Amino acid sequence: MVLYKLEDFDPNYRDTLQGDDIKGLGVYTETNNEKIGTVNDVLVDDDGHFRYLVVDLGFWIFGKKVLLPVGRTRIDHGTDRVYAMGMTREQAENLPEFNERLSLDQDYEERVRGVYRPTYGTQPVDTSRTLETPTPVETPAATGISSTASTRDTYRYEQEPGLYQLNEPHHQTLRLYEERLIANKRRQKTGEVAVGKHVETETARVAVPVERERVVIERVTPQDAGKVVSPAEADFREGEVARVELHEETPDIRKEAVLREEVRVKKVVEQETIQAEDTIRREELDVNAPNLPVEER
Numbered sequence: 001m002v003l004y005k006l007e008d009f010d011p012n013y014r015d016t017l018q019g020d021d022i023k024g025l026g027v028y029t030e031t032n033n034e035k036i037g038t039v040n041d042v043l044v045d046d047d048g049h050f051r052y053l054v055v056d057l058g059f060w061i062f063g064k065k066v067l068l069p070v071g072r073t074r075i076d077h078g079t080d081r082v083y084a085m086g087m088t089r090e091q092a093e094n095l096p097e098f099n100e101r102l103s104l105d106q107d108y109e110e111r112v113r114g115v116y117r118p119t120y121g122t123q124p125v126d127t128s129r130t131l132e133t134p135t136p137v138e139t140p141a142a143t144g145i146s147s148t149a150s151t152r153d154t155y156r157y158e159q160e161p162g163l164y165q166l167n168e169p170h171h172q173t174l175r176l177y178e179e180r181l182i183a184n185k186r187r188q189k190t191g192e193v194a195v196g197k198h199v200e201t202e203t204a205r206v207a208v209p210v211e212r213e214r215v216v217i218e219r220v221t222p223q224d225a226g227k228v229v230s231p232a233e234a235d236f237r238e239g240e241v242a243r244v245e246l247h248e249e250t251p252d253i254r255k256e257a258v259l260r261e262e263v264r265v266k267k268v269v270e271q272e273t274i275q276a277e278d279t280i281r282r283e284e285l286d287v288n289a290p291n292l293p294v295e296e297r
Helices: 087-095 106-120
Strands: 028-029 035-044 050-055 063-067 072-078 081-084
Touching: 035 063, 035 087, 063 106, 087 106
Parallel strands: 028 081
Antiparallel strands: 028 035, 035 050, 050 063, 072 081
């Protein structure tokens, strides 16, 4: 994996670090607070992740530079110091020299890692052998070191978080929270509608035409009045001489029930969108570290 100097990777890295520069910080041992050297540069990978601090050991050894994996560092913001975790002066002297003019390859990095691995309780790596014939490295899982050395093409820095990962408690992680509105619905009874029947009465009128018969007796003088008739024609008698039946109609009123209309009861669902609003909170990060090497990614 190709590594880059910090400024070559990002010429404006100081803006990302909010003006703080890790370069120039003193590097000290944790045990006796002895100065090892000074941070000369930082090497980052293709994704911009810090992998090594380039430490200038000129405090002891004139001009020698070595690599310090970032996972073995602790930055003290209060004193502007970088502490090399578990490193001694002897280890610093045994680190292979970093030459800026030469390309940084996996063979060289493996030699560097071989110096730090014994601090995890593992056996040093034979740096005389190349990665084409890798030597297995037995390492407990709890140490964060890969259990088997990888080849040049398969090695990943994530295999050894103890060397390359910025973990707690030396590198803090802050979690920022925010509130959000959750829109749910609940069904509740708003009332009920009862449908029944009642009887109303009214007076109805209907007109029925009826007929009634009556007898009309007319007396008229015949045209041949005064004509002499024979005794046989003149029928003189007493008693009933004619009978006429009289009829009349009377109204026959009755009631009957008929179907007037049909009522259907059903429910329909109406939809509407209700706008709701509330005040929500969100945590933002405030960094108060004047002139300290703070990087935000």
